Amino acid sequence: MNPPAEPNPESLIAIIGGQLIDGHGGQPIENAVVVIRGSKIVAAGPQREVEIPEVAKMINARGLSILPGLIDTHFHSRDGVKLPIEYELQKGITSFRDPGHPFKYYIIPLLSKETLPRIFLCGGHLDGIHPIHRDQAIRVESVKHAKQAVGWHVNRGASAIKVYFMLPLEHIAATCEAANEQGVIVTAHLELVDADDAIRAGVRGIEHVTSFGTVLANPEDAAHFKTEVRADPNKRRSMRPWLWSRIDLDNAPRLQPLLDLIVETGTFVSPTIGIFEARKVEKYATEEQVRGFQTGMEFITHCHEAGAKIVVGSHTRSPFADSGYAY
């Protein structure tokens, strides 16, 4: 939405004296210098080893840390710049994606003169004929309609398309085909469609660890879950801990094929695990919720060990993070 202006290619900036964390797993460097020419880092390292050009604009970073900008792949904001500034930019997050809020929620940031993180939008999410969030969803009624919706969004700047859980597999597949033609990916929040089916249909991002539940559960539990959620979508909130507390990853025949599929297709996994957190010490967390959360964490560990691309989505707020610290 708001790509930063290209700096003068000859401008020189030196950030001096901070603790440098390179983001590649290297040891932090104390008292570091980073030299930037135009939009490129041309030197970085301990102060004694890096020559600081005399003409560089100096930024004193003593007592601070220098690290690559963080990316929040699942952040929702509406009608303002307060959250993007306080929850993201001031916390080191220099880019975020809002998967599924309509473009109109971002008119104020678009017109704002404030310094903001880079904002990537999907536009309203594509949902079935009885959408869950009527004010945010694009109601998709046919294959043709799915393709039109993708074109409409991409023409207005969507860098990904979000599909929501009442959208049937056939329309997810049509969405993916159209998005693929337009060069953007589709990312999904699932409850009723199995994640492996969605990935085979072309989805390349899965939002929320819970979207994998029906693949990992035993078939009877998965069928019961779908029947209940289809009848009353609000039941997903209580049914997800139920489903996940019963998942046995050591005996889930579709786990390994799912991991293989995620890795082979390069599908991004955005677990947003923070919003599902349940702790034993908290009175309101049931045994079922705690177990379900732990199994979700185990599944993410499997994804990581298999080599999946895992990204961080804060979902703006989570129950055990102070305001603005969900990421």
Ligand SMILES: [Zn+2]
């Ligand atoms: Zn969300």
